[in-house]
Amino acid sequence: MAELRPDRLAAQLASEPLRPAYLIAGPEALVVLEAADAVRAAAREQGIGDREVYDIEGRDPDWDSVAAAFQAPGLFAARRVVEIRMPGGKPGKDGAEILAQFAADPPPDVVLLITAGEWSKQHGGKWSEALGRIGHQLIAWQVKPHELNGWIDARMRARGLRADRDAVQALADRVEGNLLAAAQEIDKLSLLAEGRTLDVAAMESLVSDSARYDVFRLVDAAMNGQATQVARMLHGLKGEGEAVPALLGMVAMELNRAALLARVAARGGNLQAEFKAQRIWDSKQAAYTRALKRHDVARWERFAAEIGHVDRIAKGRPQWGRDPHDAWLALERVLLAVADPRAMQLLG
Template sequence: MKTQTAQLPQLLKKGLAPVYLISGDEPLLVQECCDQIRQAARDAGFHDRLTFHADHQLDWSTVADEFNAMSLFAERRRIEIHLPNGKLGKGKDALERYLEAPTDDIILLLISTRLDAAETRRKWYKSLQNKGVHVPVWPVDAEKFQGWLKQRASRQGLHLTQGALSMLAERLEGNLLAASQEMDRLQLLTKGETIDEATVEQAVLDSSRFNGFELATELLAGRAPHAGKMIGVLQQEGENPLGMLTVLSRDLNLILELKSVASQGDAPSAFLKKRGVFQPQRARVIEQAARRLNTPQLHQALEICTQIDRAAKGFGDLSPWHYLRDLSVHLAQRN
């Protein structure tokens, strides 16, 4: 079955399905849906956790063996499979066989970017809908972003004036992950006090976060020498690259969409405004990148982003900064 993010908590209270698919391009909302499923699974006794990343290095026979393995001492397990490009590829046969008869001691969680129409017509997806739950995560529309901020603030017990809310919405430009981080920080700083424009002005100007945004801009603009210097500084300061990576991956996917609509004759400026890109500088960088980079280059850039993500989470021998430097060189090339 397919359900909406808002309906997931109630659905989990009724009982666990053997398999869940969470797909979408909003990392914060995808993460929060996954966390709800993980907590419900832990509460039901599924404490063991195995994680796989469906990249070119994954041996799907290993995953199939885990599907078929009997848990020691009847231990219940959670198996998570990350699909960075929204496709199962060689893994579809293993998943199809498992979905024919899911076991009671496994909760399978598939975490994916947005699925394309072709993937939803495959046998594995139809089997998943029959046996489990698909939660598609949709972006928050630009015109609804301020309302989303207000709802989020209220849920965290924050009291914002309308001016403060408008200022936050303008600064955050629809970035939900950055918005969540700012709400957490405001909660710590204000301790229940009403938040006005002056408070936001002082709290939001976090240089390290804006350095991360600036690095993403430099990478997309192809300015490898300057990007390399920034990577060195952020590495020395002990910054976590995952926040910047979220912004960069979002914009790379946006550039791919822009190239598609531009080939159909649609105006880039209208498309970007519809997707919540209002700042002229960011819009200009995205448009220029769409003209400079071809589709294979953009897909390769997203593959490198996956390597950065894995390295930042402790997979592999190389640091995420190594892959970031590779990405800066890659994005500086012209098609």
């Protein structure tokens, strides 16, 4: 099986034509997102302009449409990317058969990109092994607590930033293991650091702006049931000129994580063990516990799906007859429903 480490993907994509299939999965949402973006960018550079996206989620996944897409010629380009978003990481019997058939005789005009948020030894099977033989598999395993400082330092250096050990530790303490939060802080630092090497005082002054409404506090407010705070923060973010797509990665990651925890709780699993596996720090476990009591598994899965609808609106592709045309309004409806069950009526 051709398995790639995340840090080797860019070099591999630059050194060879795109392979017929890429399976990118794992709990580190940022790594999955950036790896998938790299494949899409490579496709564009190689003249592949057509892209079809299929969301495989819920109890009745539409694998028939996926199978038809494999067989149908692209409408606007000789080659196309067929992207399957499979949050749970398991295609089921029908999906596994369709993917294995694809791998046995990959259509010459299709590059298959599969992304998944969950992955373990139990998720893979003959279908993933077959895809691995014709393509690449990249698993974004969780960055362990003792690896976080090194990850932050490497990403800062890649952005032209330098920081001493205590400054890196200060940022690690702030983001509490959340790579997306770390990445967004580093992007902000790249604009503010002005070429200087950051010590701990400079780091704290640049990243600790309590007046700034940020996406991390927004998600915390929703999980803590603070509907009024959610509305106020969204208004603040919009007023600061933030764009909805910039917020969705973090929101989607947290809602998918909550859906996973809800599934564990519903089947009587060890929630504390899952908190540890998901690297949810002690300071945030109480908020998750309260949030899980407000909604059942079906609602959490719906919240995760609704963020996909928000993404389509933000990108100018609303679902006719269903979605509002304002992405901010759609996002507010989802997060208010997360915070307060009485707001579920807003989702229709």
